[in-house]
Structure formats: C-alpha cells, structure tokens
Amino acid sequence: MTDASATQTLGFQAEVKQLLRLMIHSLYSHKEIFLRELISNASDALDKLRFEALAKPELTGGQNDFAITIETDNTAHTVTITDNGIGMTRQEAVEHLGTIAKSGTAEFLSKLSGDQKQDAQLIGQFGVGFYSSFIVADRVEVFSRRAGHPASDGVHWESRADGEFTVSNVELPERGTKIVLHLKEGEHEFADAFRIRSLVRKYSDHIAFPVRMRKSEQDAELETVNHAQALWTRPRTEVKDEEYKEFYRHVTHDFTDPLAWSHGKVEGKKEYTSLLYIPSRAPFDLWHRDASRGLKLYVRRVFIMDDAEQFLPLYLRFVKGIVDSADLPLNISREMLQQDPAIDAIRTGLARRTLDLLAKIAKDEPEKYATFWKEFGAVLKEGPAEDGTNRERIAKLLRFSSTHADSETQDVSLEDYVGRMKPGQTAIYYVIADSFGAAKSSPHLEVMRKKGIEVLLLSDRVDEWLTDHLHEFDGKRFANVARGELDLSAVESEDEKKAQESLAKEHADLVERIRKSLGDKVSDVRITHRLVESPACLVLGENDMGAQMRRILEAAGQKAPVAKPALEINPTHPLLARIETTKDEADFSDLSLLVLDQATLADGGQLAEPAAFVQRLNRLLLSQK
C-alpha cells in the first residue's frame, strides 16, 4: 500500500444494500451466474479500452493482447477473474461498485414480492452484474488500475457485503481489473478448475475475447477455453440456439430467454451485420423517459457504443441486440449518428427486419405472438404514427379486443375483423374509452350488437393516437361509432330505414323542445340510430378531439379545445316517453338535463355541476308517487 492513511471505509447506497440482500436470497438457485456476470463485465471493459485506444493508442502501452484470465485456488478457496481492459480509478470504483446508477431502481425494488421464484426473474431482468459475486463469496476484493494511469494509481476495493466497503490505493504493475472471490463455506466447488471451465463453456463461449485458464493444475501454461470469436460473425447455421440465448444475456443482462431473434448480414453498398432480439418480457422501465434503448454499435467488430438509438425507430424500442457496420468510421460519435444518411438506410433495413420477424412469429407461433403483444403491443401501436412507409405492415401486426369475443385479451387482427365483416359493411368500427369495461358497455355499441356488427374495443392510452393515424386497412376506412352521423344504411333493410324515418317525424317536436331546453350545452339534439336500450348518448363531430385525448392533455396541464357533443335520444325509451308527456316546463327542463348528465356519465365523462345533478335527481325521485 502506498498510502495507508488513504484507506477509507464507505457505506453502500441504501438500494445496493437492499438489492444485495434480496439477490443473495432470490438468486441462490442460479448461483453460478456470478461467473458469466463477471466475465461479461470484463469483456465490456476490454471493449471500452479498445474503443478509447482508437483515439489514444498510448492507453494500451503497446500491450494489445486483450484477454480475460481465470485462476482457481482449491486451498485458499478463491476464484480470480482478471482482465486487461479499461480498469477503474479510485473514484470510479467507489461510484460503480457502491451505487446503482439506474433510473427507477427504488421503484423497481418496491415491486419485489418476497417470493423467491418471482423475484429471481425480476432481479435477473434488472441485471445484477458485479453484485452477484456475493451469492457465492463472503468477501470480494477488486484490484484495478485505469488504463493510462501510473502503477501508483491502483485501487484496492474490498467488501464483505455487510453494508460497507473499503478502498485504498495500491501499487499495481498492470492496467485492468482483477476480482478475487473468497468463497463462502459450502461454495468451495467453484474453486475447482474443472467446474469453472465447464461454466465458461456453458455461459461465456460467445465472448469475443479469449478467456484463458491453466492447462492443468500442474501446468502453469494458459489455454483459451472459449470460442473467442464475435458470435454475430459466425454463420447462422453454426450458432446453436443456446449460444444465441447466452449472447442475449450478455448484451441485455436479462436472464430470461429472448422470445425470438433475427441474425442477418446485408451486403452491397452498405454492409452491416445485425443480431436483433425480441425480449420475452417488458423491462421494468419500458415507460420511463430516460430508459436505455437502442443497439450496441460495433464497427468492424470493434465495440463503439451502447444504446445507439439511431438504428431503430422509437416504436421498436423494445428490440435489443447489436449492429456491426463495415462502412462507418471508427471515430463516429452520437452526434454524427444523428446526421449520417447511411444510418437512415440501416434504420429502415432494421425496422423492416424486425417487422418481418414479428410477422413470422404471428403467422407460425401465435402463442408466442400473444406473449409479445401482451408485453409490447402498446409500444408497437405507436408505429402507424411514426412510420408511414410501414403503416400497412404494422397494421397487420396489431391486435385488439372486440365485441366478437368481448374479452379483454387483445387477439383480434384486422384481417380477422375484415374476414367477419357483414355484407355491405364498408368500415372497420371501433369505440374508445378509458377502460376495457367502459368500452365494452358503451351505449354506442347497442345498435351494432343488435345488428351483429363487430366493433373493436379500444382502451389503451395510445389508442386515440393510433386511430388518428390509421385511416384504413385493406381498403376499409376506420370509423368511430361514437362520432358523426353513424351511417349504417348499407347494412339496413328498406323496412328498417322506413321505420327510422317515421320515428324521426313522429318525435320531431320532442327533439325541438329538448333542443330549446338545453340551449348551447350541446351542439345539436337528434333522434338516434345508435341506441337500443339506453335513453341517450353523446356524439362527437367527425373531427373533434376525443374525450380520451382531451383527458390526457388536461392531465398534462394543457388546455384542450372544447368540442361540444351532440345529444342523441332514443324516443322508444320509457324515460323519453315520459319526458314527451311532461307539460310542466320546470320538470321538462330537469328531465332533459338529467338525460344529458346520464349520457355524459355513461361516456366516462365528468359532470360540470355534479351537485346540481344530485339535486335534480332527488327532486325527481321525491316527486314520484
């Protein structure tokens, strides 16, 4: 130690303590993952050094044999993982090994239930990284020296997972990081070279750097025990599914298997290889604004950056993986990525590749597709607005709830819907509400149900945005059943049309009286074609902003334009019949307002004057004999 007084004892960030405790408990049955996590970190550290050395070759000091070495000691019960990568300064060690720099960590931890199996899945998805060492070790030492720093800048970090760690300066002759695990009683099997070797083959074979171990206990000479070739450079036919899955874990730190992947090489003017994965579960931070997204970018197998966002449109942000370009300059920066037209071409290609993969799953493995839809459907629904060129392709991938099954599961495709359309039906009908329940019981569906016309039941927040950008499918326009003058003439018989007309004539006076009574509270009053059982409903104009969008805007503190709906009344309903015979003007006004308020409530809306509604209702109830 160069300076003993520089030893500091520090406490872990509260979240680290909590995560450590939960992780040791929940991941115990997957304890061997510590090795792949540490090798994965070592590989990242080598990637980072190779990248930084592009601009500053002096960082490697001419030592370019990038490798990871593992040693085991059966007597001292230790496993040591060493890399000659980027290394850490003292400050970096304190920051990176004592805190969790992820947004939403506290929220994530609060989701854990205490159920070992469930939590193991969640924690695995969160990415436990370095801390997984403590599943098998009761003492962990890290020796590290940042590349480019002098030997005296070495740091020694040590912890017993008891909430504290110490750091001090040490003299380290080599750059990079060495991690020494002092195995717990009962975990000594991991100090066995044979066991470690088989774990490397199992979990880290795809690591692009050599992982070296002694040839045998007696022989100090090292040999490479993994494949040591970037997985995506190998021909598809030679890569086993298991290897693709392990590589996914390395890239994402998610240890649940991916749902599907697509590995491909594009040759020609722009040459690049991609390996794209669809995860099987949405990450806990999918809806966080600052959640990481994008691909790992490599240029001719040299790692350039994580989270390169330019390679995929936003609505495919759930896709993980890598892209390796043969043409981009090695010194490409994030800013350059935003401007380079070559990137647009790659993004178009990768979006297409992803959509093709999804279409293939939808066709061949509907159950898998159902899982995908449950996790990421709401994200894909942003697609038609963002990506006009692929609108039709995305539309085919969409799934909805509908009145066909009245089930909340979104499993109806537009192709299914069109296949079930009534003769003469020209539009794809939908209703939008704040919840599935509200959509399903919307009064606007009454006539559609009576006529057996299927209606899509939309209640995701993104749905209004989606329908604003999805105008037609297969030549059929989309029509909101709660808007405009619902024209069902194509599916109505002559008798029905006649009956409608005579109903309108018969009750023309009633309409006029209500119109007068409600004044400018509504844009119009008319006889409905929509209702069968309900007395009345609200109808927006074809181009008015929908209630869902208005509520979203208002919740965000923005002023939404006020669009007055029309009131449609059902004169065959006993309540309307009663109103029609009401002579007293005050009673008539009370009843008309009540019908309007009811229609507003049934629409999921809020009353402008709820107290006045209650008073009116009570007046009417008490006047009953």
Ligand SMILES: Nc1ncnc2c1ncn2[C@@H]1O[C@H](COP(=O)(O)OP(=O)(O)OP(=O)(O)O)[C@@H](O)[C@H]1O
């Ligand atoms: N071998 C290493 N060499 C250099 N830095 C390392 C090494 N191992 C870990 N680190 C640093 O410590 C940080 C924390 O590592 P940790 O494994 O906990 O998380 P991570 O790899 O960033 O992500 P995840 O939590 O998803 O695994 C890393 O981001 C890196 O900066």
